[in-house]
Amino acid sequence: MPVLVMKFGGTSVATLDRIRRAAKRVGVEVAKGYDVIVIVSAMSGKTNELVGWVNETSPLYDAREYDAVVSSGENVTAGLMALTLQEMDIPARSWQGWQVPVRTTSAHSAARIEEIPPENIRAKFAEGMQVAVVAGFQGVSPEGRITTLGRGGSDTTAVAFAAAFEAERCDIYTDVDGVYTTDPRVSSKARKLDRIAFEEMLELASLGAKVLQTRSVELAMRYKVKLRVLSSFEEQSDDAGTLVCDEEEIMESNVVAGVAFSRDEAKMTMVSVADRPGIAASIFTALSDAGVNVDMIVQNIAEEGRTDMTWSCPVDQVKRAERAISAAKESGTINFQELIADEDVAKVSVVGIGMRSHTGVAAKMFQVLRDEGINIKVITTSEIKISVLIDRKYMELAVQALHDAFELDKAA
Amino acid sequence: MPVLVMKFGGTSVATLDRIRRAAKRVGVEVAKGYDVIVIVSAMSGKTNELVGWVNETSPLYDAREYDAVVSSGENVTAGLMALTLQEMDIPARSWQGWQVPVRTTSAHSAARIEEIPPENIRAKFAEGMQVAVVAGFQGVSPEGRITTLGRGGSDTTAVAFAAAFEAERCDIYTDVDGVYTTDPRVSSKARKLDRIAFEEMLELASLGAKVLQTRSVELAMRYKVKLRVLSSFEEQSDDAGTLVCDEEEIMESNVVAGVAFSRDEAKMTMVSVADRPGIAASIFTALSDAGVNVDMIVQNIAEEGRTDMTWSCPVDQVKRAERAISAAKESGTINFQELIADEDVAKVSVVGIGMRSHTGVAAKMFQVLRDEGINIKVITTSEIKISVLIDRKYMELAVQALHDAFELDKAA
Numbered sequence: 001m002p003v004l005v006m007k008f009g010g011t012s013v014a015t016l017d018r019i020r021r022a023a024k025r026v027g028v029e030v031a032k033g034y035d036v037i038v039i040v041s042a043m044s045g046k047t048n049e050l051v052g053w054v055n056e057t058s059p060l061y062d063a064r065e066y067d068a069v070v071s072s073g074e075n076v077t078a079g080l081m082a083l084t085l086q087e088m089d090i091p092a093r094s095w096q097g098w099q100v101p102v103r104t105t106s107a108h109s110a111a112r113i114e115e116i117p118p119e120n121i122r123a124k125f126a127e128g129m130q131v132a133v134v135a136g137f138q139g140v141s142p143e144g145r146i147t148t149l150g151r152g153g154s155d156t157t158a159v160a161f162a163a164a165f166e167a168e169r170c171d172i173y174t175d176v177d178g179v180y181t182t183d184p185r186v187s188s189k190a191r192k193l194d195r196i197a198f199e200e201m202l203e204l205a206s207l208g209a210k211v212l213q214t215r216s217v218e219l220a221m222r223y224k225v226k227l228r229v230l231s232s233f234e235e236q237s238d239d240a241g242t243l244v245c246d247e248e249e250i251m252e253s254n255v256v257a258g259v260a261f262s263r264d265e266a267k268m269t270m271v272s273v274a275d276r277p278g279i280a281a282s283i284f285t286a287l288s289d290a291g292v293n294v295d296m297i298v299q300n301i302a303e304e305g306r307t308d309m310t311w312s313c314p315v316d317q318v319k320r321a322e323r324a325i326s327a328a329k330e331s332g333t334i335n336f337q338e339l340i341a342d343e344d345v346a347k348v349s350v351v352g353i354g355m356r357s358h359t360g361v362a363a364k365m366f367q368v369l370r371d372e373g374i375n376i377k378v379i380t381t382s383e384i385k386i387s388v389l390i391d392r393k394y395m396e397l398a399v400q401a402l403h404d405a406f407e408l409d410k411a412a
Numbered sequence: 413m414p415v416l417v418m419k420f421g422g423t424s425v426a427t428l429d430r431i432r433r434a435a436k437r438v439g440v441e442v443a444k445g446y447d448v449i450v451i452v453s454a455m456s457g458k459t460n461e462l463v464g465w466v467n468e469t470s471p472l473y474d475a476r477e478y479d480a481v482v483s484s485g486e487n488v489t490a491g492l493m494a495l496t497l498q499e500m501d502i503p504a505r506s507w508q509g510w511q512v513p514v515r516t517t518s519a520h521s522a523a524r525i526e527e528i529p530p531e532n533i534r535a536k537f538a539e540g541m542q543v544a545v546v547a548g549f550q551g552v553s554p555e556g557r558i559t560t561l562g563r564g565g566s567d568t569t570a571v572a573f574a575a576a577f578e579a580e581r582c583d584i585y586t587d588v589d590g591v592y593t594t595d596p597r598v599s600s601k602a603r604k605l606d607r608i609a610f611e612e613m614l615e616l617a618s619l620g621a622k623v624l625q626t627r628s629v630e631l632a633m634r635y636k637v638k639l640r641v642l643s644s645f646e647e648q649s650d651d652a653g654t655l656v657c658d659e660e661e662i663m664e665s666n667v668v669a670g671v672a673f674s675r676d677e678a679k680m681t682m683v684s685v686a687d688r689p690g691i692a693a694s695i696f697t698a699l700s701d702a703g704v705n706v707d708m709i710v711q712n713i714a715e716e717g718r719t720d721m722t723w724s725c726p727v728d729q730v731k732r733a734e735r736a737i738s739a740a741k742e743s744g745t746i747n748f749q750e751l752i753a754d755e756d757v758a759k760v761s762v763v764g765i766g767m768r769s770h771t772g773v774a775a776k777m778f779q780v781l782r783d784e785g786i787n788i789k790v791i792t793t794s795e796i797k798i799s800v801l802i803d804r805k806y807m808e809l810a811v812q813a814l815h816d817a818f819e820l821d822k823a824a
Contacts, residue, residue, distance in 0.1 A: 016468055050488065056428055058495040065498070068506050069491035072484040076462065079481035083470040086477070094480050098510065099556060144511060 001125070004034040005170040007136065007158035010044035012173050012232035013077050016084075022173065022232055023084040026131060030090055035125045037165060039136040039158040040081050042073025063108035067138070067148045071097070074135035074154070082133045092131035093124065097138035097146065102157070104139035104147045111139055111147035113156065116164035134161065152213035159216045163223035170220070170227050171241075172212065177231035178242035179204065179211055181408035182259040187400045189409040193257065194239070197247035200257045201227075203351040203385045212244070220244065247353050255354030255361060256406040259399050262347040265295070266315040267377055267389055270325070272337035275307045282333050283309060283325070290324035292317045295347070296380045296389065309336075310378060312389055315343050345377060346395040349387040350402055362386050368405045374398055413537070416446040417582040419548065419570035422456035424585050424644035425489050428496075434585065434644055435496040438543060442502055447537045449577060451548040451570040452493055454485025475520035479550070479560045483509070486547035486566070494545045504543035505536065509550035509558065514569070516551035516559045523551055523559035525568065528576035546573065564625035571628045575635035582632065582639050583653075584624065589643035590654035591616065591623055593820035594671040599812045601821040605669065606651070609659040612669045613639075615763040615797045624656070632656065659765050664824040667766030667773060671814045674759040677707070678727040679789055679801055682737070684749035687719045694745050695721060695737070702736035704729045707759070708792045708801065721748075722790060724801055727755050757789060758807035761799040762814055774798050780817045786810055 006029065008022045022038075029036050041047075050070045054061050078094035085092035100120060104111035121132045136154025139147045149156050155172060162170035177192060179201065184190040196204075198221035205214045211229055220227045230241025243249075273279060280299065287294055292313050300308040313321060318341050328334045355361050365386055369376060374397065378389040390398055403409065418441065420434045434450075441448050453459075462482045466473050490506035497504035512532060516523035533544045548566025551559045561568050567584060574582035589604060591613065596602040608616075610633035617626045623641055632639045638661075642653025655661075685691060692711065699706055704725050712720040725733060730753050740746045767773050777798055781788060786809065790801040802810055815821070 016465060019469070053428060053488075053492055054495060057431070057492050058499050061495055062498055062505075065491045065495045065506055068508070069488050069495075072487045075484045075487075076465075076481050079477045080465055080469050083466060083473055083477045083481075086474055087470050093474075094477055096480070096558075146508075 001033060001035045003037060003165040003167040004029050005037045005039065005158050005162040005165070005167045007039040007154060007170065007172045008041065008232060009154065009172075009174045010041040010047070011175045013040055013081070014044040016080070018232075019077070019080055019084050023081060023088060023090075025173065025232065026085060027088055027090060030130050034168070036131045037121070037161050037167070038081060038131055038133045039154055039161060040074060040077040040133060041136050041154045043077055046073035046076070064145050067108050067146050071135070071138040071146050071148055074137050078133045078135040082131075085131050085133070090131055091129045092133055093129060094133045094135070095121065096135050098140040098144075100134065102134075102139035102160075104141060104149070106141040106143060106145075106147070108141070108145075108147055110150045111141065113139060113149070113160045116160055118164050121165075152216075155213040155216035156219060159219045159223070159225050159227065162225040163219065167225070170225050172227060172229045173232035174211065174229060175231065175233065176211060176229070177234060177240070178229050179244070179258075181257070182399055182403050183261070186261070186396050187259075187403045189400075189403055191409050191411070193242050194411075195243045195245060195250045195253075196257055197250055197253075197353045198244060199247065199384055200351050200353055201244045203349070203382070204258055204260050217244065253354060254352060254406065254408065255358045256350045256352040256408065257354075258351050259402045259406075259408065260349045260351060261395055261399055263392065263395060264315045265312050265345050265347050265389060266318045267310060267312050267342040267345045268318065268321060269340045269342075270309045270336045270338075271340060272306045273309050274335040275305055279334070280309070282328065284311075286324045286328040286333065287311075287313075287321055290320050292321045292324065296378050296387065298378050298380075312345070312347065312378060318343055342377070344392045345389045346392040347387055347389055348395060348398045348402065349385055350406065351385045353384050355384050355386075364405065365402060368401050369398060372397055372401050413445060413447045415449060415577040415579040416441050417449045417451065417570050417574040417577070417579045418585065419451040419566060419583065420453065420585045420644060421566065421587070422453040422459070423587045425452055425493070426456040428492070430644070431489070431492055431496050435493060435500060435502075437585065437644065438497060439500055439502060442542050446580070448543045449533070449573050449579070450493060450543055450545045451566055451573060452486060452489040452545060453548050453566045455489055458485035458488070476557050479520050479558050483547070483550040483558050483560055486549050490545045490547040494543075497543050497545070502543055503541045504545055505541060506545045506547070507533065508547050510552035510556075512546065514546075514551035514572075516553060516561070518553040518555060518557075518559070520553070520557075520559055522562045523553065525551060525561070525572045528572055530576050533577075564628075567625040567628035568631060571631045571635070571637050571639065574637040575631065579637070582637050584639060584641045585644035586623065586641060587643065587645065588623060588641070589646060589652070590641050591656070591670075593669070594811055594815050595673070598673070598808050599671075599815045601812075601815055603821050603823070605654050606823075607655045607657060607662045607665075608669055609662055609665075609765045610656060611659065611796055612763050612765055613656045615761070615794070616670055616672050629656065665766060666764060666818065666820060666824045667770045668762045668764040668818040668820065669766075670763050671811050671818075671820065672761045672763060673807055673811055675804065675807060676727045677724050677757050677759050677801060678730045679722060679724050679754040679757045680730065680733060681720060681722045681752045681754075682748045682750075683720055683752060684718045685721050686747040687717055691746070692721070694740065696723075698736045698740040698745070699723075699725075699733055702732050704733045704736065708790050708799065710790050710792075724757070724759065724790060730755055754789075756804045757801045758804040759799055759801055760807060760810045760814065761797055762818065763797045765796050767796050767798075776817065777814060780813050781810060784809055784813050
């Protein structure tokens with residue numbers, strides 16, 4: 001029988017009532033003839049409680065013990081979901097990560113899934129079990145200790161099971177009803193997309209649209225797992241939500257799929273750097289070692305052996321970046337005149353696989369911003385994305401204007 | 413190095429502060445040179461919360477899923493305890509039941525420990541680990557599923573580890589400071605015992621002194637594990653609490669070690685039963701099938717082919733017993749005139765291994781009760797125990813009078 005993977009996030013299993021509602025959705029798919037693998041998160045709030053206890057006990061905790069404690073939330077939901085399904089006369093049982101087993105690396109709290117042998121669960125399906133409920137977010141290391149995959153890891157668990165079981169689809173039930181052309185709270189014209197390409201979703205996920213964990217989208221793309229994002233709080237038809245899929249499966253699409261934004265950015269400029277081969281490596285190694293997540297980088301043309309270097313990073317990492325750069329200056333690694341931080345910027349991006357074949361998207365974007373009187377501070381581009389840094393106060397205006405100009409409120 | 417097992421119950425690990433206090437006690441024993449195995453319960457209240465969720469989800473739950481859910485509380489405490497010890501620079505790690513592994517039968521929710529291979533933990537001790545923190549109450553079945561040992565099972569886990577590791581002693585930290593000659597709330601003269609024999613503890617445990625789970629005492633007796641009961645809320649000296657040990661290790665002892673009682677008993681009498689071979693079997697099979705825990709049984713001498721049959725059971729099982737007996741009468745299995753239930757009785761017992769060699773204890777007990785004007789309704793005896801059923805309103809009086817008469821306030 002075909003396998004379907006269904007993943008329910010923390011808000012979708014927050015109470016016994018919500019678990020029942022989720023179980024009813026599972027029942028609908030079982031009735032269609034699927035063998036269903038359900039991946040569950042911890043009841044919302046539980047993981048935060050456990051993380052809080054660990055942090056209070058041991059601020060520099062042993063990640064192996066962190067994982068042993070924090071993984072327990074998913075185990076509770078898995079058992080309760082199995083019991084709920086049994087009450088509905090659906091043969092089901094729960095599996096903890098080590099029982100499957102979900103084999104991962106030993107990188108505790110940020111482990112990667114290496115292998116999911118499907119034999120144990122397949123054998124149960126063959127015996128008549130209809131639903132395998134699996135605790136998400138967790139696995140077991142080669143040393144036999146419990147690992148976790150990092151925040152949002154249950155999405156990754158779901159996609160990895162879909163790949164291992166060659167599932168027909170992986171449905172991610174969450175508290176939004178799909179992926180939008182932009183955040184509906186910023187533009188009232190935001191439209192839910194029926195389909196979006198993996199590459200577009202990856203850009204949107206990493207740009208701040210918090211629907212899916214980036215790693216899960218990467219994994220889905222690599223293994224060609226059809227991902228569907230949909231709401232657990234609405235009655236669902238077969239084509240509800242948004243399907244994240246291969247671009248070949250999208251017949252018609254707008255050149256631009258969506259407008260993403262990231263509010264809390266900072267722009268830092270190092271003025272009059274003594275230019276020499278390897279200077280960029282010195283600067284960005286120092287920042288990386290200090291744990292600064294550098295995003296955009298721009299280097300001006302050098303004049304008379306000196307250049308300006310600009311980068312962006314999250315605004316709450318500015319102090320850390322300043323300390324790292326000061327230390328590098330004192331040690332003589334870097335020579336520059338001044339370091340200027342602009343902590344009032346935001347990033348706005350247009351994303352779409354159509355850009356590969358359509359020219360003029362960048363030009364149109366810059367015109368729209370110019371017409372609104374918005375100054376562009378930094379530009380970066382990829383094959384399917386153009387990002388700009390602008391003053392934060394213009395962020396909403398820019399998103400709305402771009403959404404209008406690219407007619408994202410209309411389907412292709 | 414010698415091994416010490418230390419078990420902390422739910423109230424002893426109810427908060428992060430209490431876990432720290434317990435960890436300090438562990439540190440004291442580590443400093444003495446012990447390899448310590450710490451067995452932890454769930455933080456108090458947690459198991460009840462989980463059991464509540466399971467019952468609400470599925471009143472006739474699958475015990476395998478019950479175990480998967482309910483065992484998670486101990487896992488959290490185990491991880492937090494390991495982290496707390498690490499913060500004190502004591503090398504420690506946590507172990508869940510399946511990791512040790514604690515091999516049990518497949519009798520979910522009431523599993524029995526079959527084997528605890530000590531190799532894994534011993535290897536870690538050899539590498540320099542000083543404390544193994546083990547989640548109590550749980551194990552793993554031959555099928556690889558999580559099992560639990562039933563309420564109070566962490567005591568049993570502790571004793572089983574002490575046996576498997578040939579521990580010098582098994583210290584049970586709880587919210588009382590030891591085993592008393594009787595409940596201090598009933599007699600202000602109750603005295604804490606320094607030592608008590610396994611057999612005495614077994615009688616006291618099953619008679620309602622809720623200090624230790626009966627099964628853990630049985631196991632300790634079989635494997636000659638020295639058990640010490642002591643408070644986690646007081647500073648402890650080396651001879652604190654009560655040592656439960658082999659009777660040979662008790663030099664001097666009172667003939668009677670303690671007075672136990674059980675408040676909520678009922679006496680049921682079946683009047684004028686048609687006597688025939690096998691009638692007792694018919695009655696008590698019917699009661700057992702109905703889940704009635706029959707305690708004392710008395711049969712009067714039969715006259716003219718009819719007899720009276722009396723038994724005691726917990727007062728909240730009277731209705732169930734009546735239904736079972738009525739059904740047996742209707743089906744013709746049993747023939748009797750009347751069933752009388754007395755729901756206002758209590759059981760009082762004196763317990764002591766000294767009774768084996770001293771005569772006259774029963775006579776003295778009956779005299780004391782007579783002198784107080786207390787009527788005895790049923791009597792049963794074992795080698796080291798005499799129990800009587802009396803009117804509940806006299807229970808405290810009987811306990812106090814017996815405690816005085818056997819001079820239990822004075823050490824031997």
